[in-house]
Amino acid sequence: MSTRPSTVAFDVLETLLDLDPLRARLEEIGRPARLLEPWFMRFQRDSMALALTGDFGEFGSVARQALRTDTGHTASEDAIDHVLEGFGHLPAHPDAEPALRRLSEAGLGVGCLTVGSTENTARCLERAGLTRYVDRVVTAERVGTWKPAPSVYRAAAEELGTPPGAMALVAVHAWDCHGAKRAGCLAGWCARLEGRYGDVFTAPDVTGTDLVQVAERLLELSAD
Incomplete structure (x- = not known):
C-alpha cells in the first residue's frame, strides 16, 4: 500500500x-480556435524529442517553432508573439x-x-x-x-x-x-x-x- x-x-x-484563453488569441491572429490542441501536442512532442536526443529546447522557442509549423509558416512573428504572450495570463x-x-x-x-x-x-x-x-x-x-x-x-x-x-x-x-x-x-x-x-x-x-x-x-x- x-x-x-x-x-x-x-x-x-x-x-x-x-489553456482555453489561448483559443481567443489564435482567433485574433486569424487562426481557428481548434488549433490549440494540435499545437500544444506538437510543442510537447518536440520538447520530448529534444530531451530524448540529449538536447534542451527553451519553452518559448519550442512553442514558437511548433506554432510556425501548425500555421503552415504563414503567421507573422508578431502574431506568434501575441499568442505566446497569453501563457503569462x-x-x-x-x-x-x-x-x-x-x-x-x-x-x-x-x-x-x-x-x-x-x-x-x-x-x-x-x-x-x-x-x-x-x-x-x-x-x-x-x-x-x-x-x-x-x-x-x-x-x-x-x-x-x-x-x-x-x-x-x-x-x-x-x-x-x-x-x-x-x-x-x-x-x-x-x-x-x-x-x-x-x-x-x-x-x-x-x-x-x-x-x-x-x-x-x-x-x-x-x-x-
Missing part, C-alpha cells in the same frame, strides 16, 4: 492553469485553489513542476491567488531536460527537500504520472482532461475526478 506523501508537486499547464482551473489550500492546511509541502518558464509561471500563480500555497516552483528549464525524464522528478523532490518516495506528483496527464512513478515518486491523476487513465502507463497511487478529490485521497493514504 502507498504511504502518504510529505510533499506534493503539481503539474502546471492544463493541471493548475487553463492563464487563469487557474476552479479546482486548483481549493486543492492546494487543502494540502497546505494539512501541513504538506506544496510545489509546482512545470515545463513553462519561471517568469510566466510565477505571474500566473500570483494572478490566480495560488502563490501563498506554493513553496517552490521547479521548471524543466532549471533542471535542463523535460518531463517525463526521471531526473526532472528527482530534482523537484530534492528542491522541495524530500526523497522521491515521499513526493507525489499531481497531473491531468497519464504520461506525466507514469514518469513520476518510474522515477520512484508517488502520483495522483486527475481525470478532468483525459477521462480514463491509459492502461499502457504505470498506475497512479490515487485518482480523482478533480484536483480536490485527488488531494483528499493523497491525504487518506497511510502515514506509516
Whole structure:
C-alpha cells in the first residue's frame, strides 16, 4: 500500500492553469480556435524529442517553432508573439485553489513542476491567488531536460527537500504520472482532461475526478 506523501508537486499547464484563453488569441491572429490542441501536442512532442536526443529546447522557442509549423509558416512573428504572450495570463482551473489550500492546511509541502518558464509561471500563480500555497516552483528549464525524464522528478523532490518516495506528483496527464512513478515518486491523476487513465502507463497511487478529490485521497493514504 502507498504511504502518504510529505510533499506534493503539481503539474502546471492544463493541471493548475487553463489553456482555453489561448483559443481567443489564435482567433485574433486569424487562426481557428481548434488549433490549440494540435499545437500544444506538437510543442510537447518536440520538447520530448529534444530531451530524448540529449538536447534542451527553451519553452518559448519550442512553442514558437511548433506554432510556425501548425500555421503552415504563414503567421507573422508578431502574431506568434501575441499568442505566446497569453501563457503569462492563464487563469487557474476552479479546482486548483481549493486543492492546494487543502494540502497546505494539512501541513504538506506544496510545489509546482512545470515545463513553462519561471517568469510566466510565477505571474500566473500570483494572478490566480495560488502563490501563498506554493513553496517552490521547479521548471524543466532549471533542471535542463523535460518531463517525463526521471531526473526532472528527482530534482523537484530534492528542491522541495524530500526523497522521491515521499513526493507525489499531481497531473491531468497519464504520461506525466507514469514518469513520476518510474522515477520512484508517488502520483495522483486527475481525470478532468483525459477521462480514463491509459492502461499502457504505470498506475497512479490515487485518482480523482478533480484536483480536490485527488488531494483528499493523497491525504487518506497511510502515514506509516
